[in-house]
Amino acid sequence: MNKITKKFPGVHALKSVDFELIAGEVHALLGENGAGKSTLMKVLGGIHQLNEGKIRINGIETEINNVKDAQKNGISIIHQEIVLVPYLSIAENIYLGREPLLKSGFIDFDTMLENSKRFLDDFDLNIDPQTPIGKLTVAQQQMIEIIKAVSFDSKIIIMDEPTSSLTDKEVDFLFKTIRNLKAKGVGMVYISHRMNELFKITDRITVMRDGEYIGTVVTKETSNDHLISMMVGRELTSFYNRTYIEKSEQSVLKVVNLKRKGVLEDINFELKKGEILGFSGLMGAGRSELMKCLFGIDIFHEGTVFINGQKIMIKNPNDAINNGLAYVPENRKEQGLFLGKPVDYNITIKILDKFMKFFRVDHHYEDEQVHNYINELSIKTPNASQKVGNLSGGNQQKVLISRWLATKPKILILDEPTRGVDVGAKAEIYSIMNRLILEGVSIIMISSELPEIINLSDRVAVMSNGRISKILNKDEISQEKIMYYATGGS
Numbered sequence: 001m002n003k004i005t006k007k008f009p010g011v012h013a014l015k016s017v018d019f020e021l022i023a024g025e026v027h028a029l030l031g032e033n034g035a036g037k038s039t040l041m042k043v044l045g046g047i048h049q050l051n052e053g054k055i056r057i058n059g060i061e062t063e064i065n066n067v068k069d070a071q072k073n074g075i076s077i078i079h080q081e082i083v084l085v086p087y088l089s090i091a092e093n094i095y096l097g098r099e100p101l102l103k104s105g106f107i108d109f110d111t112m113l114e115n116s117k118r119f120l121d122d123f124d125l126n127i128d129p130q131t132p133i134g135k136l137t138v139a140q141q142q143m144i145e146i147i148k149a150v151s152f153d154s155k156i157i158i159m160d161e162p163t164s165s166l167t168d169k170e171v172d173f174l175f176k177t178i179r180n181l182k183a184k185g186v187g188m189v190y191i192s193h194r195m196n197e198l199f200k201i202t203d204r205i206t207v208m209r210d211g212e213y214i215g216t217v218v219t220k221e222t223s224n225d226h227l228i229s230m231m232v233g234r235e236l237t238s239f240y241n242r243t244y245i246e247k248s249e250q251s252v253l254k255v256v257n258l259k260r261k262g263v264l265e266d267i268n269f270e271l272k273k274g275e276i277l278g279f280s281g282l283m284g285a286g287r288s289e290l291m292k293c294l295f296g297i298d299i300f301h302e303g304t305v306f307i308n309g310q311k312i313m314i315k316n317p318n319d320a321i322n323n324g325l326a327y328v329p330e331n332r333k334e335q336g337l338f339l340g341k342p343v344d345y346n347i348t349i350k351i352l353d354k355f356m357k358f359f360r361v362d363h364h365y366e367d368e369q370v371h372n373y374i375n376e377l378s379i380k381t382p383n384a385s386q387k388v389g390n391l392s393g394g395n396q397q398k399v400l401i402s403r404w405l406a407t408k409p410k411i412l413i414l415d416e417p418t419r420g421v422d423v424g425a426k427a428e429i430y431s432i433m434n435r436l437i438l439e440g441v442s443i444i445m446i447s448s449e450l451p452e453i454i455n456l457s458d459r460v461a462v463m464s465n466g467r468i469s470k471i472l473n474k475d476e477i478s479q480e481k482i483m484y485y486a487t488g489g490s
Contacts (some may be wrong), residue, residue: 004053006039008390011382013039016053017213019206021187026178028190028198028219031208032231034380034392037191038080040208041158041486044076044189046070057156070359073156075150079189080161080420082141084148086134091116093133094148105452119147123177137171140173144179153429157181158189163197163421175201193222198431207231240455243438244474246275247458251309252442253411255294258303264466267303271411271442276433278457279446281486285391285463287446288330291413294326295320307411321350324410328401328417330446337400338387341488343381344370345389347402373402376429394421401429405436411478412436430456450479465490 006014021027029037042048044055046067055062057073064070070077084093091112091415092099100108100115116129125143133141142162147162149157153222177190178201190202198205199219207214207230214230245411253271264286273275279287292298294305296314297413305312307323314320318328338346345368354365370384377398381391387401397420403465404412433443433456447453453460460472462485470485 001040001044002054002056003054004040004043005051006036006048007051013211014043014050015211017208017211019213020216021189022203022402023155023187024182024185025203026182026188026190026201028192028202029203030198030205030227030231031193031209031214032394032424034210034395035208035231035303036211037208038160039211041077041160041189041191041477044070044156045075045158047077057474071152071154074152074154074156075156075158076152078142078149078162079146079159080164082138082347083146084133084141087132087487089130089132090120090127090136090144091129093144094119094129094151096444097330117411118288118469119151123147124173126142137453138411139166142166142170142174143177146383149205150181154186156187156189159192161420162190162194163192163194171197171328188451193420193426195423198227209233228423231422239482241434242276242456243434244458245274245438246457247275252307254306254309255304256306257324258290258293258300258305260289260293260298260300264293266298267468269461269468269471271444272441273460274437276437276443276445276456278453278460279444280448280450280460280462280482283448283462285486286466287463288415289466290416291327291446291462294414295325296329321407322435326404326409327405327411327413328413328415330419337388337396341398342385342387343374343379343391346399347373347406350403351406368473369406373405377402378425378431394425395457397421398429401432405432409441411442413444413446416448418447418449418452433451450482451484453477454479462486 001017003018003191004014017036017040019040029041031037039048043050044064046064046069049065053225055064062073062220064073074342094116095112100111102108102265111182113129120129121126123143127140130198132272133144136144164176181188192198202219204216205219205222205227205287206216207227208233249275251270252273255269268288279285289298293300294314296319305314314323339462344366348366351369374381374384375380379398380395388396391399401417418429421429436443445456454477457477458474461468462470462472462482464486469489472481
């Protein structure tokens with residue numbers, strides 16, 4: 001790809017970007033959210049059309065005007081968000097839009113099932129190809145996306161954050177698959193914010209910043225610090241920004257014997273004023289389910305919740321908000337944001353009462369709040385009226401966090417706050433968390449990233465099979481202990 005330029009209304013997304021992929025290599029595309037990585041790959045995949053520049057496939061100049069053109073040239077994209085049809089079977093999803101036909105013109109289901117079964121066997125997936133996609137785990141759906149790409153006989157596969165919803169075991173299986181594809185001469189573009197993955201699986205890394213090409217390095221010849229400085233244009237001297245103060249013994253939240261049938265059992269813990277209580281555990285341990293109960297999204301069948309020593313009833317999210325709780329959910333697109341609405345709407349939707357009185361709107365106060373959070377969290381948007389759906393994933397996350405910070409919560413629940421967020425934005429979110437703690441806010445943080453849990457938490461509650469198996473104090477926290485209790489140790 002040579003001198004690729006792409007403009008959207010109000011946004012110069014790509015500025016004369018170069019990119020090269022060699023057959024049989026895994027080439028990482030790295031950069032902060034909004035750097036232009038996904039846009040560049042959508043140009044290659046025919047989703048966006050370039051304004052200027054040239055694309056050459058095997059040395060031949062090629063026009064890619066749509067997805068069909070990309071597929072004809074052996075290019076497939078595995079998107080960050082799963083784009084399979086949940087109500088159709090695995091086989092129907094793999095062959096969607098290109099179903100084999102009988103002479104009569106009807107779909108040849110036997111051939112479709114037979115070929116799909118062969119693909120599943122090749123990937124060691126013991127699943128019936130007639131299974132509806134909606135019944136699969138996220139990890140299994142991710143593997144079906146890869147199988148679908150391979151079924152096109154693709155020579156170029158683009159993977160956008162492929163491990164964001166996978167467990168360590170599933171990541172290992174994905175890497176094995178990538179190595180097999182690499183051995184067959186498939187070239188892969190790998191977009192990820194997880195730096196440790198890049199050093200395990202990639203051959204080269206290209207860094208982008210603000211829609212521009214910064215440079216390409218050989219993976220084994222570079223380092224974390226060098227890549228970060230290329231990404232953000234500066235050194236990140238204090239990545240995990242955390243100031244530890246003398247911990248208050250004041251209990252702001254106390255949960256006693258909470259139970260949700262079939263999901264949570266005998267949950268007991270306290271949250272102290274001005275602390276970060278980390279919640280760790282394997283996927284399915286019950287962490288998110290517990291937070292949904294505390295915030296009134298789901299009901300719990302037994303148990304008592306105290307805030308500042310007072311017994312409270314939380315029947316719905318409004319009860320939780322009125323008691324000083326805020327909740328940033330794990331799935332920002334489905335559970336958090338209004339993607340079709342602008343940035344200012346998404347930030348202020350929970351504080352309308354602060355600037356609307358008797359049908360009068362205090363636009364000055366509203367604008368002040370919006371621009372304060374845009375600046376404070378470094379949200380990259382051309383203006384406050386930009387639709388949130390047009391922002392990168394990391395900037396969407398920062399908009400969602402801004403919404404809940406605007407409510408001035410006393411207790412902030414963050415469920416995977418930095419998932420799909422680049423290192424620069426992570427450092428900014430950590431700084432915000434640190435400032436909130438110093439201001440007396442108490443934080444519950446769920447994270448699947450152990451370095452995040454270990455470096456930011458005052459204490460860690462480890463969950464396993466719907467129970468809290470252990471609460472570790474700061475001096476007890478280690479990766480080994482967390483994993484011991486997360487896997488059922490007691």
